[in-house]
Amino acid sequence: MVGLFSSRGFNIESLTVNEDPLDPTQSRIVVVSSGDDQVLEQVNKQLNKLVSVIKVTDFQEVATIDRELMLVKVAVEERMRSELNAIVQAFRAHVVDIGPKAQTIEITGDADKLKAFIELVRPLGIKEIVRTGKIALARSVQVETTNNRNLRDGIQEISR
Numbered sequence: 001m002v003g004l005f006s007s008r009g010f011n012i013e014s015l016t017v018n019e020d021p022l023d024p025t026q027s028r029i030v031v032v033s034s035g036d037d038q039v040l041e042q043v044n045k046q047l048n049k050l051v052s053v054i055k056v057t058d059f060q061e062v063a064t065i066d067r068e069l070m071l072v073k074v075a076v077e078e079r080m081r082s083e084l085n086a087i088v089q090a091f092r093a094h095v096v097d098i099g100p101k102a103q104t105i106e107i108t109g110d111a112d113k114l115k116a117f118i119e120l121v122r123p124l125g126i127k128e129i130v131r132t133g134k135i136a137l138a139r140s141v142q143v144e145t146t147n148n149r150n151l152r153d154g155i156q157e158i159s160r
Contacts, residue, residue, distance in 0.1 A: 001029065001053070004046055010039065014068075016133035026054065032134050059136060063143060066136040070114050071096070073104045075125035084124060091117050102127055 005012050014032035033043055040060060047056045076084050084103060088095060093107035107117055114131070 001031075001047070001050060004050065005031075005033070005043075008042075008046065010035070010043055014133035016135050030133065030135050057138075059138060063139040063141075064136045065139055066110055066134050067108050068111060068114055068132050068134050069106070069108050070117075070129065070131040071104055071106055072118070072121060072126060073097075073102050073128040074121050075102050075127050077101070080124055084121065087117070087120050093117065 002012070002015070004010075010033055012031060012033055014030070016030045017027055020026040020028045033040065035043070040058075044056055044058055047053055074084060081103070084105075085095070087093075088105055091107055091109075091113065093105050095103050096106045097104035105117075105121075107114060109117075111134070118126070118129070
């Protein structure tokens, strides 16, 4: 599947793969790609042609819930720990490791939340960041909106 993207010059912004908990013989793949309507339609068609693909769900015009997971190792002196902890609490994040000169924070949320967290802790000194790709599901209730952010995202879920 990745070969299909690269051979046709399509960009993958995010790729997440996991075993489907409801059917361990299948994997669920969430791909975030961008482009105009024609490019995204071509991506959809090409994915549907792959023999190993069972179903492609295009979330372009669907309200979704999406999340990413990020671990951030922040350099923090003793005197700045309370400031970092206040930021962690405000973002509903969790401290998952504490060392003498650094703390590792786990945070989940949409891309805007993660970006805001990074900007707030950057002055403290970020040592390392690791981030997953986006995962997404369609919302249970679809509401008509003219400002649906996912129209730009081109999120696609592929089951195989």
